[in-house]
Amino acid sequence: MAKKKTFVEDIExxxxxxxxxxxxxxxxxxxxxxxxxxxxxxRKHDPEWMLEFRLKSLETYNKLSLPTWGPSLQDLDMDxxxxxxxxxxxMTGNWKDVxxxxxxxxxxxxxxxxxxxSLGGVGAQYDSEVVYHSIQEDMxxxxxxxxxxxxxxxxxxDIVKEYFMKLVPPKDHKFAALHGAVWSGGSFVxxxxxxxxxxxxxxxxxxxxxGAGQFEHTLIIVEPGASLHFIEGCSAPKYxxxxxxxxxxxxxxxxxxRLRYSTIENWSRNMMNLNTKRALVEKDGIxxxxxxxxxSHVSCLYPCSILHGxxxxxxxxxxxxxxxxxxxxxxxxxxxxxxxxxANINTRTISKAGGKATYRSAVKVTENAKRAxxxxxxxxxxxxxxxxxxxxxxxxxxxxxxxxxxxxxxxxISDEAVFYLTCRGIDExxxxxxxxxxxxxxxxxxxxxxxxxxxxxxxxxxxxGTMG
Amino acid sequence: xxxxLLEIHDLHAGVEDKEILKGLSLTVGKGEVHVILGPNGSGKxxxxxxxxxxxKYTVTSGTMTFExxxxxxxxxxxxxxxxLFLSFQTPEEIPGISxxxxxxxxxxxxxxxxxxxxxxxxxxxxxxxxxxxxxEYADRYMNVGxxxxxxxxxxxxxxxxxxxxxxxxxxxxxxxxxxxxxIVSEGVAKFHNDDNSCLIITHNTxxxxxxxxxKVHVLMNGEIVEEGGAELIDTIxxxxxxxxxxxxxx
Numbered sequence: 001m002a003k004k005k006t007f008v009e010d011i012e013x014x015x016x017x018x019x020x021x022x023x024x025x026x027x028x029x030x031x032x033x034x035x036x037x038x039x040x041x042x043r044k045h046d047p048e049w050m051l052e053f054r055l056k057s058l059e060t061y062n063k064l065s066l067p068t069w070g071p072s073l074q075d076l077d078m079d080x081x082x083x084x085x086x087x088x089x090x091m092t093g094n095w096k097d098v099x100x101x102x103x104x105x106x107x108x109x110x111x112x113x114x115x116x117x118s119l120g121g122v123g124a125q126y127d128s129e130v131v132y133h134s135i136q137e138d139m140x141x142x143x144x145x146x147x148x149x150x151x152x153x154x155x156x157x158d159i160v161k162e163y164f165m166k167l168v169p170p171k172d173h174k175f176a177a178l179h180g181a182v183w184s185g186g187s188f189v190x191x192x193x194x195x196x197x198x199x200x201x202x203x204x205x206x207x208x209x210x211g212a213g214q215f216e217h218t219l220i221i222v223e224p225g226a227s228l229h230f231i232e233g234c235s236a237p238k239y240x241x242x243x244x245x246x247x248x249x250x251x252x253x254x255x256x257x258r259l260r261y262s263t264i265e266n267w268s269r270n271m272m273n274l275n276t277k278r279a280l281v282e283k284d285g286i287x288x289x290x291x292x293x294x295x296s297h298v299s300c301l302y303p304c305s306i307l308h309g310x311x312x313x314x315x316x317x318x319x320x321x322x323x324x325x326x327x328x329x330x331x332x333x334x335x336x337x338x339x340x341x342x343a344n345i346n347t348r349t350i351s352k353a354g355g356k357a358t359y360r361s362a363v364k365v366t367e368n369a370k371r372a373x374x375x376x377x378x379x380x381x382x383x384x385x386x387x388x389x390x391x392x393x394x395x396x397x398x399x400x401x402x403x404x405x406x407x408x409x410x411x412x413i414s415d416e417a418v419f420y421l422t423c424r425g426i427d428e429x430x431x432x433x434x435x436x437x438x439x440x441x442x443x444x445x446x447x448x449x450x451x452x453x454x455x456x457x458x459x460x461x462x463x464x465g466t467m468g
Numbered sequence: 469x470x471x472x473l474l475e476i477h478d479l480h481a482g483v484e485d486k487e488i489l490k491g492l493s494l495t496v497g498k499g500e501v502h503v504i505l506g507p508n509g510s511g512k513x514x515x516x517x518x519x520x521x522x523x524k525y526t527v528t529s530g531t532m533t534f535e536x537x538x539x540x541x542x543x544x545x546x547x548x549x550x551x552l553f554l555s556f557q558t559p560e561e562i563p564g565i566s567x568x569x570x571x572x573x574x575x576x577x578x579x580x581x582x583x584x585x586x587x588x589x590x591x592x593x594x595x596x597x598x599x600x601x602x603x604e605y606a607d608r609y610m611n612v613g614x615x616x617x618x619x620x621x622x623x624x625x626x627x628x629x630x631x632x633x634x635x636x637x638x639x640x641x642x643x644x645x646x647x648x649x650x651i652v653s654e655g656v657a658k659f660h661n662d663d664n665s666c667l668i669i670t671h672n673t674x675x676x677x678x679x680x681x682x683k684v685h686v687l688m689n690g691e692i693v694e695e696g697g698a699e700l701i702d703t704i705x706x707x708x709x710x711x712x713x714x715x716x717x718x
Contacts, residue, residue: 078490420560422544424630439564
């Protein structure tokens with residue numbers, strides 16, 4: 001094979017970049033006003049309490065200021081963001097009823113195929129609304145609920161009311177308040193006590209409209225002794241204007257329950273990704289996060305786990321890949337508040353071609369968390385001299401018998417390791433690619449299979465001919 | 469007379485401004501076993517690295533050919549594909565790449581052919597058994613968390629699987645206990661036949677017990693100062709390197 005010399009500046013995004021014509025039936029005006037909120041709420045047929053919630057959130061939004069830390073958000077002009085785009089489609093449980101252009105998009109992304117092969121249920125959101133939702137019959141019989149948030153409010157209003165934005169209150173930060181005001185779409189999952197959901201459920205969020213925002217809300221409740229694997233995927237085609245994603249994920253893991261939450265985010269590089277995710281874990285419960293951040297222009301993403309009951313556990317596994325023009329600020333946060341709780345954070349970040357990848361984490365162990373254990377391992381790899389990597393782990397330990405370990409490494413590809421591999425007949429580019437793949441391997445093996453393959457392709461493409 | 473595999477003439481090489489090899493000449497014939505002895509800092513490991521083309525070292529003059537082809541014009545991976553192999557004194561740890569995956573990738577790179585997983589795995593298991601490496605090491609990451617002895621045995625495992633024409637063994641026996649030296653020594657003996665050659669750096673004669681040594685070179689201060697047969701090893705063991713310098717009048 002001829003040696004490739006071409007510098008591949010961007011990953012192969014053709015698949016994600018195919019834009020559909022904008023066939024939306026309604027778009028809100030850009031910007032954020034009370035009228036716009038009232039209009040969205042009316043179109044969504046919100047109950048009265050939800051309209052009030054939105055308006056109160058808007059008030060909070062206007063009071064709060066932008067965070068003073070983290071990546072610059074100067075490219076974000078809220079007056080130009082269209083917060084609500086209603087696609088020309090009604091939610092359906094049959095792909096045949098999904099408009100052709102929208103269905104084609106999800107076909108390209110492999111969603112219906114994965115649904116048949118390996119998923120127990122699928123949700124597909126296009127711009128601001130969910131256009132498709134399905135769940136296997138036997139799960140329904142076991143009492144599992146998996147639907148879009150709007151249906152959940154209509155059919156399970158009491159549950160939604162009890163949990164909605166209780167874990168991430170709008171006053172938490174400016175973008176949580178924004179989310180509370182303009183949220184639309186997302187997924188609702190309820191797993192009754194003792195039910196083990198055998199096949200993963202997957203929601204896919206696709207933003208097609210230029211200059212728009214996506215504010216889906218994901219609410220998952222796993223009752224005592226139950227278990228679930230939920231997969232979230234996101235992508236968008238690239239535009240020259242800034243798009244905004246400010247979703248919110250609230251996960252309730254009850255006593256002895258187990259939830260694995262996997263995310264692969266591959267937004268286009270005009271996206272500001274300011275997402276908030278939080279889990280509340282009760283006694284003997286386990287939350288496992290698997291998080292892959294590859295896309296977007298700017299990301300701020302630090303899934304938070306509150307280990308609230310005795311022996312509650314958190315496993316966080318994350319990988320971030322920042323290339324040209326990207327400033328990805330990712331990590332995790334864990335709050336250990338009960339005895340014998342434990343957390344493991346394991347992340348890898350890669351930066352290249354001037355990209356900036358920051359690992360940021362906060363671990364708090366309260367005095368009540370006797371014998372708590374927490375280990376943090378964050379490793380960064382910079383592929384060239386123009387790229388940047390930072391690690392900012394913060395620890396706040398109040399208990400005196402907590403067992404806390406932290407290991408951080410920032411490095412480059414070792415010349416000696418490349419020499420070792422080339423001494424075995426492997427050419428230099430492949431040697432470097434192998435080292436990078438090896439670097440992310442502990443994370444890749446945690447990803448759902450099709451995403452692990454995608455990540456491998458991504459690493460290969462990103463590395464082709466760029467070094468040596 | 470065996471045909472020549474590796475020929476080095478008047479080689480000068482070093483790091484930055486510092487010359488380490490100062491006019492070294494050496495010829496290794498097909499099927500032969502050569503041993504290089506020399507005190508610490510004499511340039512033995514540099515020679516191995518220069519033969520493999522380590523980018524840190526610069527060759528300033530001299531020639532080096534392998535089967536008549538100019539090695540200096542080749543990159544490291546091309547030299548490996550021609551049939552050169554270096555067993556490292558301190559093998560690298562490479563996280564995330566399993567031993568099996570690494571060796572299979574290397575085998576494919578060297579042969580240019582697809583290596584079928586099952587026959588390969590069978591052979592790998594057999595070789596691991598001979599080297600007393602437990603089977604689960606096939607799935608472990610390259611040398612990560614391996615003891616010194618395990619790393620060296622992993623080098624010999626690669627030697628046996630990759631079947632090069634010339635094996636460069638850089639103190640493969642150093643830091644090993646008696647039993648481990650025995651295993652490594654048997655591994656090298658198993659590898660060696662009339663069609664391939666070994667160039668061995670050692671401070672320990674035990675690794676040579678199962679091999680018929682054809683030639684011994686004494687390397688001091690970047691030059692070969694004395695050459696001879698296997699008997700030279702005994703002389704040096706008895707009298708030390710300074711004796712050689714006196715004998716050759718340097």
